[in-house]
Amino acid sequence: MAALSTPLEFADGRVELAEPTLVDLAGSDVRALNSALHAVDVAEKAPTWRVVNPDGRHNIAVGLDADVDVVVDGHVGYYCAGMNKAATVTVNGNAGVGAAENMMSGTVRIRGNASQSAGATAHGGLLVVEGSAAARCGISMKGVDIVVGGDVGHMSAFMGQAGRLVVCGDAGDALGDSLYEARLYVAGSVKSLGADCVEKEVRAEHLAELAGLLTAAGIDADPSSFRRYGSARRLYNFHVDNASAY
Amino acid sequence: MCGIAGLHLREPSLYPRLGELLTGMLCQITERGPDSAGIAVYGDPRWSPPGQSTVSLLPGDAGAQEIGTALRERLPEAVVVDAGQTLVVHAATDPGALVAAVRAVAGGGIVIGQGEDLAVLKGVGHPQALAAEFRLESAQGWQGVAHTRMATESAVTPQGSHPFSVGPDQCLVHNGSFANHATIRRELRAAGMTFDSENDSEVGARFVAAQLAAGYDLEKSLKLLCERFDGFYTLLVATRDSFAVVRDAIACKPAVVAETPQWVAMASEYRSLAGLPGIENARIFEPEPEEVYAWQR
Numbered sequence: 001m002a003a004l005s006t007p008l009e010f011a012d013g014r015v016e017l018a019e020p021t022l023v024d025l026a027g028s029d030v031r032a033l034n035s036a037l038h039a040v041d042v043a044e045k046a047p048t049w050r051v052v053n054p055d056g057r058h059n060i061a062v063g064l065d066a067d068v069d070v071v072v073d074g075h076v077g078y079y080c081a082g083m084n085k086a087a088t089v090t091v092n093g094n095a096g097v098g099a100a101e102n103m104m105s106g107t108v109r110i111r112g113n114a115s116q117s118a119g120a121t122a123h124g125g126l127l128v129v130e131g132s133a134a135a136r137c138g139i140s141m142k143g144v145d146i147v148v149g150g151d152v153g154h155m156s157a158f159m160g161q162a163g164r165l166v167v168c169g170d171a172g173d174a175l176g177d178s179l180y181e182a183r184l185y186v187a188g189s190v191k192s193l194g195a196d197c198v199e200k201e202v203r204a205e206h207l208a209e210l211a212g213l214l215t216a217a218g219i220d221a222d223p224s225s226f227r228r229y230g231s232a233r234r235l236y237n238f239h240v241d242n243a244s245a246y
Numbered sequence: 247m248c249g250i251a252g253l254h255l256r257e258p259s260l261y262p263r264l265g266e267l268l269t270g271m272l273c274q275i276t277e278r279g280p281d282s283a284g285i286a287v288y289g290d291p292r293w294s295p296p297g298q299s300t301v302s303l304l305p306g307d308a309g310a311q312e313i314g315t316a317l318r319e320r321l322p323e324a325v326v327v328d329a330g331q332t333l334v335v336h337a338a339t340d341p342g343a344l345v346a347a348v349r350a351v352a353g354g355g356i357v358i359g360q361g362e363d364l365a366v367l368k369g370v371g372h373p374q375a376l377a378a379e380f381r382l383e384s385a386q387g388w389q390g391v392a393h394t395r396m397a398t399e400s401a402v403t404p405q406g407s408h409p410f411s412v413g414p415d416q417c418l419v420h421n422g423s424f425a426n427h428a429t430i431r432r433e434l435r436a437a438g439m440t441f442d443s444e445n446d447s448e449v450g451a452r453f454v455a456a457q458l459a460a461g462y463d464l465e466k467s468l469k470l471l472c473e474r475f476d477g478f479y480t481l482l483v484a485t486r487d488s489f490a491v492v493r494d495a496i497a498c499k500p501a502v503v504a505e506t507p508q509w510v511a512m513a514s515e516y517r518s519l520a521g522l523p524g525i526e527n528a529r530i531f532e533p534e535p536e537e538v539y540a541w542q543r
Contacts, residue, residue: 056515056517056518056520077515077517097500113532115502116498135496135498135535154535
């Protein structure tokens with residue numbers, strides 16, 4: 001692995017960032033990469049990284065907690081950018097299961113497609129999937145914003161508790177099943193809604209929220225083309241009349 | 247958890263590289279199933295020369311030499327290839343006659359594959375050690391399937407390893423667990439079928455073989471399996487001329503397909519596919535739940 005690069009500090013106080021730190025995973029392992037990304041002074045000493053030849057390896061750039069920018073050229077395996085905090089991770093390829101799972105803050109962008117459980121349990125930050133996401137996208141989401149350029153698979157936003165899920169294409173079966181409070185926006189068709197998920201009115205504040213999310217995601221779509229879905233709040237507390245819905 | 251990798255070659259100039267490519271794919275799914283492994287190869291001239299029948303055997307107590315000597319008394323031209331825990335027998339006779347001869351001389355042995363083009367090799371041990379034992383790297387052919395097993399439903403034995411090949415030139419590998427396999431096994435036993443293991447996946451293989459024997463094509467057979475079987479499954483099923491993938495309705499067991507004009511490949515994880523020639527231009531997708539994807543030779 002290349003050594004951590006140091007910013008060039010000039011006499012007049014000007015600071016120029018050096019070239020991104022290049023890591024070729026064909027000749028290095030993921031543990032060494034993650035360990036270097038976890039260095040306490042990584043944001044000062046090496047704020048930009050480029051990772052090549054990921055070849056579907058798991059756990060790339062997990063557990064980051066500093067304001068660094070990591071670009072991965074190629075397809076990644078499971079849990080890429082999991083538990084992300086503050087960092088920006090961009091994957092120029094597809095992602096395997098659980099991309100950005102349990103993210104706290106920062107931005108994760110998958111330029112291709114994402115496999116199942118993208119953004120699972122994530123508390124904050126922005127996850128953008130420019131292609132499509134498979135089943136269970138945003139399962140148990142707890143505050144993250146997720147914007148998907150294409151479709152999402154079945155059981156997306158299952159048990160979502162907070163945050164926003166924006167789907168520019170179609171949603172699969174059982175969207176928002178057992179939803180608590182996350183807000184879901186879908187431009188295309190919804191194959192079916194899950195238990196306690198209902199369509200809701202799109203008001204001015206929702207159009208503004210959508211416009212903001214689409215802008216943040218860099219996706220060109222008309223907010224007025226989306227429909228909004230949310231919790232009917234019938235399953236918050238157990239009521240025997242709802243037993244069949246659980 | 248188990249690992250699946252399969253490769254269906256369309257480009258004949260790649261046939262000599264089948265074993266090398268499949269070995270690379272198998273190595274990437276080792277962690278998914280480190281307790282046993284198996285492969286099915288279509289068209290390798292060492293194991294299944296053209297114009298001959300092939301039987302794959304877990305030999306029981308008798309050794310390769312003993313079986314070979316006894317077999318040649320019945321079929322003088324029979325050849326026995328020692329591939330570690332599996333023996334592969336080929337001879338210029340019809341598959342039924344070869345199976346009967348093999349069964350007659352290998353009392354405690356279990357036939358784990360038969361047909362005109364198919365060799366099945368499996369065993370207990372680390373998948374990479376088994377690949378070396380099979381000499382998989384030098385295998386040739388037009389199609390191959392590999393499986394690494396992490397056992398959940400039955401014992402870790404060679405006969406409990408995948409692939410399950412219970413019909414002529416057929417094989418099935420499974421990641422997941424069938425919930426109602428005991429019920430279906432009972433029904434198939436009542437219909438006269440016998441089983442080689444307590445493995446749930448064998449029930450799936452025998453169900454598919456029964457549908458194919460009844461005249462359904464592979465696609466329809468797998469649709470019928472989806473209707474009948476409960477539980478979790480990603481299945482890769484091959485015959486001498488088809489290669490098919492199906493996942494259950496929940497689709498939690500992973501699968502990735504990559505397709506180019508030269509080949510179709512399927513694996514549990516993308517990393518198995520990363521070393522294939524031309525992967526950078528492949529169409530890569532995940533199979534949708536309960537949709538059967540089938541390719542013909």
